[in-house]
Amino acid sequence: MTAVTTTRTTVITPPGRLPLPSWREMWEAREVFTRFGIRDLKLRYRQTALGVIWVVLQPLLSAGIFSIVFGQIANLSSDGVPYFVFSFTGMLAWTVFNGIVTRAAPSLVNNQALISKVFFPRLLVPLSTVLSVLVDFLVASVLMVALLVIYGITPGWGLATLPLWILATVLLGSGIGMACSALMVKFRDINYIVPFAMQSLLYASPLAYSLSEVSGSIRWLFDINPLTWILEGFRWALLDLAQPPLWQLAGAAGVSVVVFVGGMLIFSKMERGFADVI
Numbered sequence: 001m002t003a004v005t006t007t008r009t010t011v012i013t014p015p016g017r018l019p020l021p022s023w024r025e026m027w028e029a030r031e032v033f034t035r036f037g038i039r040d041l042k043l044r045y046r047q048t049a050l051g052v053i054w055v056v057l058q059p060l061l062s063a064g065i066f067s068i069v070f071g072q073i074a075n076l077s078s079d080g081v082p083y084f085v086f087s088f089t090g091m092l093a094w095t096v097f098n099g100i101v102t103r104a105a106p107s108l109v110n111n112q113a114l115i116s117k118v119f120f121p122r123l124l125v126p127l128s129t130v131l132s133v134l135v136d137f138l139v140a141s142v143l144m145v146a147l148l149v150i151y152g153i154t155p156g157w158g159l160a161t162l163p164l165w166i167l168a169t170v171l172l173g174s175g176i177g178m179a180c181s182a183l184m185v186k187f188r189d190i191n192y193i194v195p196f197a198m199q200s201l202l203y204a205s206p207l208a209y210s211l212s213e214v215s216g217s218i219r220w221l222f223d224i225n226p227l228t229w230i231l232e233g234f235r236w237a238l239l240d241l242a243q244p245p246l247w248q249l250a251g252a253a254g255v256s257v258v259v260f261v262g263g264m265l266i267f268s269k270m271e272r273g274f275a276d277v278i
Contacts, residue, residue: 026121033124037131040103044132055136056143059095063088066208076209081239085147090207092144093234096137096166097173097227098198103129104177105194108185122271123264126181130170137166144238156240164253165233171256172226175263182270206231226255 026033063084070076071083078086104126108115111125148155184190205227206214214222222228229252232244 026124029120029124032120033128034131036125036128040129040132041135055139059088059091059140060143063091066091070208074209076213079210079212079235079239079241081153081235081241082151085151085153085239086210086235087208088144088147089235089238090231092137092140092238093165093169093231094202094205094207094227095140096133096169097230098202099133099136100129100170100173101177101180102194102198103133104174105180105184106191107177108181109188109191123178123267126178126267127174129177130174133173134170148238153239155238158236158240158243159238161233162237165230165237168233168252168256169230171260172230175256175259175261178260178263178267182267186270201227226252226259229255 066087067083070087071078107126107129108122115122115125147153180190180194204221205225206222207227211222211228211232229244229248232241232248233252235241236243
């Protein structure tokens with residue numbers, strides 16, 4: 001009886017006009033994605049006294065501070081919703097976006113020893129941060145449900161659109177995170193720019209205050225901010241506030257996809273030089 005041996009041939013082809021990643025390679029290396037995500041979760045909570053409680057505590061404290069500063073001291077409107085719930089809903093969306101960007105940006109530099117020695121689709125490194133961020137989001141969502149019950153708020157039919165808003169937030173954050181991670185390999189200044197940019201966006205977006213409080217002279221700056229569309233969408237879905245205009249719904253979907261693809265193209269374009277400069 002003769003044994004049959006099979007051989008596998010790998011064909012290397014030059015990149016096309018658009019340096020898109022090989023989806024087949026990424027699927028075959030999908031375990032790398034889960035391993036990086038699980039490792040990120042373990043490293044963040046392994047030696048903490050409160051552990052996963054920090055996932056709830058951080059947006060909870062931020063929402064409390066915003067409620068005091070903007071709701072009581074500044075006496076800003078929360079569109080008829082208790083200010084704490086209003087600000088916590090914004091923090092829930094912000095946690096996803098900010099978490100993906102801030103964790104994805106330094107991911108390549110933090111794993112430089114592995115990247116320079118082992119071959120695998122590098123794009124999986126910044127993308128793997130989505131896994132840990134979504135776990136944090138699910139934990140914080142439990143508190144969101146509790147707040148809705150405590151304050152007697154019943155979401156409307158807009159709740160059905162919540163997965164779409166989450167997806168738009170993930171795509172937007174991942175696109176920016178992929179671009180920043182690639183740029184940080186060559187320009188370490190990104191490590192200082194990202195926290196500053198996130199802090200600026202935190203206050204430049206209607207997260208802790210209602211969009212109705214923004215004066216007409218600068219309202220256009222908020223109207224062109226994709227985070228404004230996402231925050232308004234989250235509040236519509238969870239708090240049954242006013243439905244965003246149709247152009248914002250289409251804009252949130254379109255911009256998030258464009259930013260995601262753009263970040264992927266920037267990453268793929270710079271990927272070949274990672275091992276030389278990292």
